[in-house]
Amino acid sequence: MKSGRSLADLLDIVAEAWFPEPGDLLGGEIIELETTDRGWGPYPVVTVRVTEARSTERGGNAVSVGSVRVWHAFGAVAKNKLKEQRSRVGDQLVARDLGVRPGKSYRDWQVKVVKESPLADGTVSAGVDVAGLIEHRMQPQFDAVSDQQHVDEQRYADMPRSGADTAQAGPGGEIPYR
Numbered sequence: 001m002k003s004g005r006s007l008a009d010l011l012d013i014v015a016e017a018w019f020p021e022p023g024d025l026l027g028g029e030i031i032e033l034e035t036t037d038r039g040w041g042p043y044p045v046v047t048v049r050v051t052e053a054r055s056t057e058r059g060g061n062a063v064s065v066g067s068v069r070v071w072h073a074f075g076a077v078a079k080n081k082l083k084e085q086r087s088r089v090g091d092q093l094v095a096r097d098l099g100v101r102p103g104k105s106y107r108d109w110q111v112k113v114v115k116e117s118p119l120a121d122g123t124v125s126a127g128v129d130v131a132g133l134i135e136h137r138m139q140p141q142f143d144a145v146s147d148q149q150h151v152d153e154q155r156y157a158d159m160p161r162s163g164a165d166t167a168q169a170g171p172g173g174e175i176p177y178r
Contacts, residue, residue, distance in 0.1 A: 018057055025095070026095050027051060027054065029092055029093075043072065046070070050063050053065055077108055082111060
């Protein structure tokens with residue numbers, strides 16, 4: 001494992017669910033990625049060790065640096081943003097809940113991932129201002145479809161497409177936390 005942690009250290013992690021409200025931000029190192037299905041189709045579950053001091057939850061309450069939060073990234077937008085970024089364990093992630101935009105029926109997100117970049121001594125670059133990456137709302141950039149994108153689409157073909165995962169969703173198209 002990276003960062004000087006052993007595999008057994010994963011058992012000592014005390015993680016709490018991240019409960020974002022519009023405007024809340026989560027930034028830190030991805031320490032675990034899973035997929036779960038709670039009856040509405042599979043979605044990513046991202047465990048983050050918080051490194052960004054501007055991380056918030058529950059409408060602006062600070063999340064302490066060093067704490068561990070679990071983001072249940074359900075909903076088509078959150079899933080697709082993570083897929084587009086090709087998130088991996090060890091990467092730096094920052095996500096902001098944009099809420100439901102006027103005239104839309106889904107919850108929107110800003111998500112940026114900084115790929116792990118090992119230094120010459122084998123450590124991972126630290127001090128990345130991940131929250132600064134989304135301080136200004138960015139428009140998504142779309143490249144021409146490549147063979148790699150096609151491979152990724154095949155890999156995620158079993159994931160529900162937009163709308164398919166909202167059949168049992170509540171108001172705003174989101175699936176409530178359980």
